[in-house]
Amino acid sequence: KKQFAVIGLGRFGTSVATTLAQLGYDVLAVDSDEARVEELAEVATHAVQADATDIEVLKQLGIRNFDVVVVSIGHNMEASILVTLILKEMGVKQVIAKAGSELHSRVLKRVGADRVVFPERDMGARVAHNLVASNIIDYIELAPNYSLLEITPPCEMFDKTIRELNLRTDYGINVLAIKRGNEIKVSPGADDVIKKGDILVVVGENGDLKQLEEE
Amino acid sequence: KKQFAVIGLGRFGTSVATTLAQLGYDVLAVDSDEARVEELAEVATHAVQADATDIEVLKQLGIRNFDVVVVSIGHNMEASILVTLILKEMGVKQVIAKAGSELHSRVLKRVGADRVVFPERDMGARVAHNLVASNIIDYIELAPNYSLLEITPPCEMFDKTIRELNLRTDYGINVLAIKRGNEIKVSPGADDVIKKGDILVVVGENGDLKQLEEE
C-alpha cells in the first residue's frame, strides 16, 4: 500500500491528508505551525511539527521512503520551491506541488515537481462558468470542447420522456443522471420523465450543450 | 447580460474575475490591496481599491445593482462574513461566498450567502482520490456515491469492445468518452474498441468504479 506525506496543512493540504486517511491510507502530515499539526493529530497516522526546508529533519522523518509527497505550502513560494527541490534530490518518487501562479508552477516543474495543481484557479474558472449560465449548477471541462454540466432543464422539457426529447440523436447530449430532491437516478432509461425541479447531469460537446443553457 | 462583481482578488477571486471577463461579461473587481487591484486593471471592466466592509463605499459603487457578487475574501473570516451580510441586506440578488471551513460556511449561509464554495477542500479530495488509484487521472464527485473518473483502462480491457466488456450491464459503468492521443470520441458505440494508451471517461456508482482502479 502506498505511503503518503503531506507537507503544509492549509485548507488544501488538510483536505488531501484527511481524504487519504478516510480512504484507509497511512499519511504523515507535516507543518511548521504547531496548531495546524494539532488539528491533524487525530486524523493523520503521524502529525509532525517541522520546518520542511530543513534537510536534516526530512531525513529523520525518512521522507525519501514515501511513495508520494504533496507539497501544499501556499504563500511562501520560496519554501514551496525549496521543499520540492529537496524531496526530488532525496529521491522521492512522486512529488505533487500546489502552485499559486503560472510562474510559480514553472519553477516547481523546473525543480522536479512531477505534477502541479492549481486548486483556486481551477475552481475559480468552474464557478465563473456556472455563474454565467444560470441554470448550470456545475460545469466541468472534460476535454477541449467536451463538458459535463449539471443543469435545471428548460421548461420545454417538462413532463417529457428522454425518448420523446431525442436528446442523444437530436442534440448529441447524454443524460447521465436525474437528480430529484435527495434522490439520484443514474443512467436513466428512455422512458424516464423529466420534471420541473429536476437537476440533469449531462455530457456532450460544448456547442450542443449551449442549446440547454438559459440566461 | 448579467453584471458581476468580485470582492477579494486572491487566487480564486482573480480566476473568477478573469474567466468572466474572458467569457465576455462586465466585471467589477474590488480589493483593499492596491497591488491586487492593479493586477486586474487590464482584465476587469473596473478595478477598484476599497475596504468592502465599508457600506458607504459599496453604495457609491452601486453594488446593489449587480446581479451576482462573489465574495472571495479568504483568511479574514470576519470581513468575509460582514461583506456577505451587507450585500444581502442591500438587496444583491445572488451572493456566492468562498469558505475556508465548515464553520465559516455555516455562518455565511446564516448571513444570507446564496451559495458557498470550497475550492481548496474540493480540489484536495480530488487530488487525494487520484493519488490513491494510480490509473485515475481525474476524479469528480457528482453526487454522494456517484462519480466521474478519467482512467487508464486496466490491461484486461485492451483490444476488447465496449459490448464485449459489458461495462454497463456487468459493471454499472457508463463510458462517456474515449480519449486517444489528441482525439476524443464522445458517447462511444458498443463496437468501439478500448486500446492500451487510451483514457476512458467513465461515470457510475463509487462501488462499481472501484473495480476499475489499479494500485
Ligand SMILES: Nc1ncnc2c1ncn2[C@@H]1O[C@H](COP(=O)(O)OP(=O)(O)OP(=O)(O)O)[C@@H](O)[C@H]1O
Ligand atoms: N517551511 C515550511 N515547513 C512546513 N510547513 C510550512 C512551511 N512554510 C509554510 N508552511 C505551512 O504551509 C501551510 C500552507 O501555507 P499557506 O497557508 O500559506 O498556504 P495557502 O495556499 O493559503 O493554503 P490553502 O489555500 O491550502 O489554505 C501553512 O499551514 C504553513 O504553516
Ligand SMILES: Nc1ncnc2c1ncn2[C@@H]1O[C@H](COP(=O)(O)OP(=O)(O)OP(=O)(O)O)[C@@H](O)[C@H]1O
Ligand atoms: N475588507 C476587505 N475588502 C476588500 N478586500 C479584502 C478585504 N479583506 C481582505 N480582502 C482581500 O481579499 C483577498 C483574498 O484574501 P486572502 O488572500 O486572505 O484569501 P485566500 O483565501 O488565501 O485567497 P486565495 O486562496 O483565493 O488565493 C486579498 O487580496 C485581500 O486583500
